[in-house]
Amino acid sequence: MAEISQTIGSVSSMMTILLTTVAAISLLVGGIGIMNIMLVSVTERTREIGLRMAIGATPADILMQFIAESILLSTVGGLIGVIFGVTGAEIVGNIQHWPILITTSSIVVSFLFSALVGVFFGFYPALRASRLNPIDCLRYE
């Protein structure tokens, strides 16, 4: 009996490690995707950045604008993730007749975490944008 429970315990902890690793890799890949999109967005909107600076945006204003956009992007991603996660769990639970336990805290934490991913991966593109020179931006074709 003790042996069985030990085996179940080690299998379940292995599953946890495996799933956490998969989740971490997904977050990293997703985050790099966000960083890429933000870098493209900064380049495409160079003239807009120049104009905003010309009418009074400080480097900090530009930084905040792009970080906010990155957070928006990542939390929308987080929302979609939560929806998929919850429905996926319900479907699997129904098929396998497993009891499904979804805590509010797990949803809140994953949501906050996606916002954090937005800040982390959006920071570098936003910093690049904020360091641009107004006149170079306005001349950019």
Add this chain to the structure above:
Amino acid sequence: MLIEVKDLVKSYKVGDMETHALDGVSLTIDYGEFVAIMGASGSGKSTLLNILGCLDVPTSGSYLLDGVQVSGMSRSELAHIRNRKLGFVFQSFNLLARTSALENVELPTFYYKGFPSGERRARATKLLERVGLGSRIMNTPGQLSGGQQQRVAIARALMCSPPVLFADEPTGNLDTKSSVDIMKLFTELNEEGITIVMVTHENDIARYAKRQIVVRDGKIIHGARFESADDPEAHT
């Protein structure tokens, strides 16, 4: 004096070649003037205007704007100056696409900490009426003609009530009729007390200004009129 620059130099290094876009420019502009900066292509007009407009910084030289020493200011201090004291009108309008004329005009106030948000809409509407676009406030730039877009840009430049307006070839992308309309608007604004500094290479446009400055090879060859408060010799 509104503007007082002394010995401005701006040099660019491309590869081994060093070019002096500005080569020792001293100049004063008083409150209420309407100045045209003229000169051949590549003479340094835009470089001068961009430095006067605090969009660019000189390699050396000093700049007093409205009694404040601008040279040596940080990037965010310069941004505040541009927000409160300077208005810009560009050749290519630079309006935000897919954004209404009204929102384009409101934009500068979002960088004006303490601007009463309740007044934002009313003031932008009033300015758009002032430039003759009262019936087009919800149009996006794509739904406006070039001349109308430039008038939106002028309303935007006036939003934070700056004492001076800078314009780099404001009629460069416009036909003759729209150009005349814009210059009439500038003349009216100037009569209301706003200082205007405008770059152009067209004599017909420069004629609207009360004073012409000619730049050649990074030097002012005509119309500099330099009077320094701390340089008594200049008055003799």
